[in-house]
Amino acid sequence: MKSILQMIIVLSLLCGTAGFCLSYLKMTTASAIESQALTFVQGPAILDVFKAAENSPIADRKSFTLADGRSLNVFPCLQDGKLTGVALEQFGPGYGGDLGVIVGFRVEDDTLAGIGITTMKETAGVGTRIKEPAFLRQFPGKAVPVKLRSQGGDIDAVSGATISSNAVITAVASAVDIYTELKPLLLETWK
């Protein structure tokens, strides 16, 4: 009986202390982790899309809630104090799991400012070629919605990587939907 009691006390104390320490650490590092993740995962793609940005799209990000309850970050691009573009991240089903795409829009004519790949688990050397400029440079300036050439659009898929290319198109399409929904709100926010 005594040994059971001892076990219960020792284990509870140990787990309690561990839980307390970890939740404290989690709280103190949460904001650092969020900004690190944005800088290193979304950051390079966003800066690539908005080369002309005079602000820091990551630091100026704002979170918006969609009609269906999801919330997401929108990254603005300001030039001369005016909003010229917004970027948001969406996902498409790739060959090795979800594929994250940053989609940038030009606010004045609703065309694409460019896209960038953030996270992917595609096959090395095949699917990963969607990250190459040869594929990505087709997007800037295109009017939405964009489609692959095989679907009647004018984007050339990466040969051998149809699923990966399709995932990008899906992600762009869902970003277009969100952009259309949020646009009045976005113009209101960054006047």
Place this chain on the structure above:
Amino acid sequence: MNRFMQEFTKGLWKEIPPFRLMLGLCPVLAVTKSAESGVGMGLAVLFVLTLSNMLISLVRNFIPSKVRIACFITISATLVVAVELLMQAYTYPLYLQLGIFVPLIVVNCIILGRAEAFAAKNPVHLAIADGLGIGLGFTMSLTFLGSIREILGAGTWFGHPVMWDGFQPFTIMVEAPGAFLCLGLTLAAMNYGTHRSIMKQSRENAGNTPSACGGCRACAMGRGSDND
């Protein structure tokens, strides 16, 4: 102090974890694609191992022996999650490279092995020495394997080009088979060296004091392979 140094230095060569204890092979094979990720993983293990050895040694007299494994796991899991959070907060690119292998430190045999075999039976300062030594040995091994694989597989070392112009990298070295090749050849080289020194020793001994069994050296060789 003498004992402290002894416990510390044994991890650097005599019981160097991946090559002698054959422990912690999962990260050894998986994250040694470059010297940098080898160092990062090694340091993460060093940190967790030293602290877990220290904590376990501190509480070793309070832990009932029936639940000691659960206690050890709780302590090492807490430390690993702490490392994961700190890594995410301050060295995010490294965290992205190491990925799943950081949380997997919890089930790394080295941590539990040292806790059970050493920290639970020895005073705090020796447990710290053991953790530092084994952790440093692990870091060295990972850096060594990572360097070989990065130099041969990508032609760079810590990201700087080190090979001559026109060098064609052996891509296989940075893929999974390269890890097995590299580890296997290193082990073979180390075993060959140990075997030779044991043979030499037993030959010298045989000259001075002939053993009862005729000095066939089987015992020495057997002992050699036990150590490995």
